[in-house]
Amino acid sequence: MANSNKGKVVLVGAGPGDIGLLTLNGKQWLEKADVILYDHLVNPDILRFTQKSTEVIYVGKKAGVASMEQEEINQLLISKAREGKTVVRLKGGDPFLFGRGGEEIQAVQKAGIPFVIVPGVTSVTGVAAYAGIPLTHRNLSSTLSIITGSNEKKQGDIHIDWEKIAARSGTLVFLMGARKLPLIVEKLLRFGKNPDTPIAVVQWGTTARQKTWVGTLGTIVEISAQDKILPPALTIIGEVVNLRPVTEWYEHLPLFGKTVVVTRKGDQAESMIDRLRELGAEPFFFPVIETIAPDDWSPMDNALNNLSQYQGLIFTSVNGVRFFAERLKVIDQDIRELKGLRVFTIGPKTAEAVRDLGIRVDVVPENFVAESLIESMKNIEGQRFLLARAAVAREILPEQLRKMGAIVDVVPAYQTILPDTPADELAKRLTAGSIDVITFTSSSTVTNFLALTGEKLLPAIKKAKIACIGPVTEKTAQVAGLNVDIVPEQYTVSSLIDAIEAYFHH
Missing domain, CATH: 3.40.50.10090 (Rossmann fold)
Incomplete structure (x- = not known):
């Protein structure tokens, strides 16, 4: 796609985690991209929308440690665009909300590179919705304050006016504040916030790993220390948190919390992935067949x-x-x-x-x-x-x-x-025990999956539930040494998903 004309930089918000929250415009730019630079909190499954030839570069930051400094990222965007390429800068949530999107576009504009900005669903609204917490409510909150909970200068304090923040009566949302939660609570209480004010901390929001803790300003620090709440997490403070028992929905879906490996080839996997998402599962796309x-x-x-x-x-x-x-x-x-x-x-x-x-x-x-x-x-x-x-x-x-x-x-x-599907991320998840089900829709998916993952991962694979579309695939899996847990009565993908749901429901 690259040509002799000047390239461009497209700043795309990837949304907070659930791949379904990527915008249509964002997906279209991913399909056209020559180069993609993506961050740590971008769901890597989103990268399946790219072309095979697309150059994909990880530039994320984890636990405050950057894989590439901001100035280097800016220069990379500029140099790739000057090669006549369409460069997508993919950021979690919305790039203009504590995402340094403004800084990057300033650098690109200064270099004379054309740019496009594609907003994303911010974690503020996305995570709150999936946690079942309306951020505003006519009877409870008519204002919303969005505050960064991280500190780039590596000093103990966060550079905000705590007195003014504590005095606000509406909803407060802190992004990236899991590690600074004791400090945030201490400052709000010191400047007069009621210790009985409701608070929710949502970890890995909008994904199957989502977990929500609810307490008050007086109790949440103890809860956090006891349960060791780690990033990524969003903190919501205000009376709207009390609506959660009425409005929560995502964590009640039948396959919520389950990660299901989808081994079908790309163009045939979409309907299966969509159905699993509807049921609350996290589909882990790992295509093992190419035709x-x-x-x-x-x-x-x-x-x-x-x-x-x-x-x-x-x-x-x-x-x-x-x-x-x-x-x-x-x-x-x-x-x-x-x-x-x-x-x-x-x-x-x-x-x-x-x-x-x-x-x-x-x-x-x-x-x-x-x-x-x-x-x-x-x-x-x-x-x-x-x-x-x-x-x-x-x-x-x-x-x-x-x-x-x-x-x-x-x-x-x-x-x-056999496609050249990288198995690194799957290996991490299998080893960590965070894969619940591996699905096989043909004998060749079994054979190829085991070829791509290798013998070392076999013990970890055996800890997951194995779901096969029918008896022929089941026999292949059994011959390979796998214990098959789920086989539907009808040998279709739809029935296979029904059988997975029934297995965990009962």
């Missing part, structure tokens, strides 16, 4: 140019349908060539993909496995079938159909390869 064209198209082309010799066409996956349809276009054919062919599919999603092409599906077996399709195919002796599938797959379907007297031409429509 590409077969090494040789000639078997497929030969079959497509001679479709009249077939009585039936069999699809076993959505990928098979997609690559088949794309190849039909490439060789200048269309769906009219399928006239008179009976179409057989495994699974409702595969059938849906065929119908989306305007083609009628004749047979979808009751159970979504090859064995069930075989049972539903009667009186096929002497008939010829085209099976468009992955280059490597189970042989039970063509073998059984041939035993029943059919002629089966198996042609590769695509092949699956």
Whole structure:
């Protein structure tokens, strides 16, 4: 995407943590970016919206320790933009609210670089909403004060006018104040704030790791010391905190607090990720399969140019349908060539993909496995079938159909390869015991997942619950040494998520 024209810097607010709170405008810029510089509190899952070729650079700060100084970040933004690139500066929350966004844009503007600013959902409103605390309320609070709780100068005090802050009657929100909580409370009490004033501290807000502590100015320091509340945390002070028992919702969702690894390939994972988020889970996207064209198209082309010799066409996956349809276009054919062919599919999603092409599906077996399709195919002796599938797959379907007297031409429509998905973050989470469920939607997802994670992580993997889409995938997992905890009655992704919900609900 980079060109000889002057590049630009796009300052994007990533929101407070939940990937669903990224704005549409922010997502569009991520999809177009040549370079991305992102901070510590940005949900790394957001980076899946980038192109494969995008250069991704971490410039975050954790526990006050910067991986790169601010001046270096400014210079990097400028130098990358001067290469003619679209540079996205991705910041947690909103970049203009205690995010140093103003400083960075000043530097970019001074260098004569064009810039765009994309606001984000600030943690102030996002975290409060997910904690079930309205920041204003007609009967309780008509003012809102947003205050930084951190101190860049590494001195003990925070440079604010405590007397004026303590005198305010509305809601006070402190960002980045977990480590300074005793100081904040001590100052507010010293300048006259009532010790019975309600207070809430929300850690990891808007994520499945969210935890909320509620107390008063008189009790919260003891609570914090006892439970060792660490950053990132947002502190809300005021009468609106008392509304939480009525308005809290997020922490009551059925899969709240559960982190679920999604191993499906990128373009097929979105609906699964969205559904898990709706149920309160944190989807951890770890794609273990990439589908590409077969090494040789000639078997497929030969079959497509001679479709009249077939009585039936069999699809076993959505990928098979997609690559088949794309190849039909490439060789200048269309769906009219399928006239008179009976179409057989495994699974409702595969059938849906065929119908989306305007083609009628004749047979979808009751159970979504090859064995069930075989049972539903009667009186096929002497008939010829085209099976468009992955280059490597189970042989039970063509073998059984041939035993029943059919002629089966198996042609590769695509092949699956191991993507270069980095496993570092997953390894950290597995080792820390913060992965609750690992989902597998095919045998190849099991094999590839274990290949990408390696033997060292196997003990940690075994501590998570294993959820498989059906008995074939379950058997592959068991052969690999995994204990399978969850298998749905219907072999669909939707049923798999239902089964995960039921497992934890009961």
